[in-house]
Amino acid sequence: MEPAYVETLLTETPLLDYNTKAIQNLIAQRGWRDLPTYDRIGAVYHFVKDEIKFGYNRKDALPASHILQDGIGQCNTKGVLLMALFRGIGIPCRLHGFTIKKQLQRGVVPELIYPITPDNIIHSWVEIYNGDQWINLEGFILDADYLTALQSKFKTQTTLCAYGVGTNNLQKPMVNWQGVNTYIQKTGINQDFGVFADPDRFFAAHSQDMSPVKQILYQLILRHWMNKRVAKIRSMQPAQALDHLQIQKTTTH
Secondary structure: OOHHHHHHOOOOOOOOOOOOHHHHHHHHHHOHHHOOHHHHHHHHHHHHHHHOEEOOOOOOOOOHHHHHHHOEEOHHHHHHHHHHHHHHOOOOEEEEEEEEEHHHHEOOEOOOOHHHOOOEEEEEEEEEEEOOEEEEEOOOOOOHHHHHHHHHHOOOOOOEEEOOEEEOOOOOOOOOOOOOOEOOOHHHEEEEEEEEOOHHHHHHHOOOOOOHHHHHHHHHHHHHHHHHHHHHHHHOOOOOOOOOOOOHHHOOO
């Protein structure tokens, strides 16, 4: 990359607010800046993957410091936090925007609401520049406990497009940092918006297809309902995981 372009991929923005006290304190407490580059990337990646639990914030366009305070996130919000932390430790990164099929959310979205949800949902992953190549990072979306519960329930399946998962390798998805691409929702993608230097530009151009009334209902009611369902799935014993959800026949493709 050209030096000027690298600089834009390290810039702080209103959403990537890595100079806030909370984020700077976290970086210092974890000692991430002192690690070799490969380990530095892995430490930040797994912090966002597993210590920021899979869940739904009130909207996508939230500052990283707010997402850190929430302690939960989905593809877009966890991605904002991941990018802020990467830039805060000197790792150039950008956002790649998409939409995913709403089928990917089935099982998390209550069946009563599912028919009226948007057919296409805004999605994104993070791309980092390391070792003279771009690496796609999407596998950070689901925390390990939640993913393990799904693997236990669907232990005879390799393909799943529901419950926040879109993969053809459910039992052994490439989600851990090993210096290569990671994915967990890739098979649900149905539209590619291209790359953006930061999430601020992406969310200014693209937003979830919901009316103002639906947005309010989502913020006040639906997301809390969805988070309770996610928490219940995560906390279940392996043999019991998801037995209360009677939609297994609709979850594969």
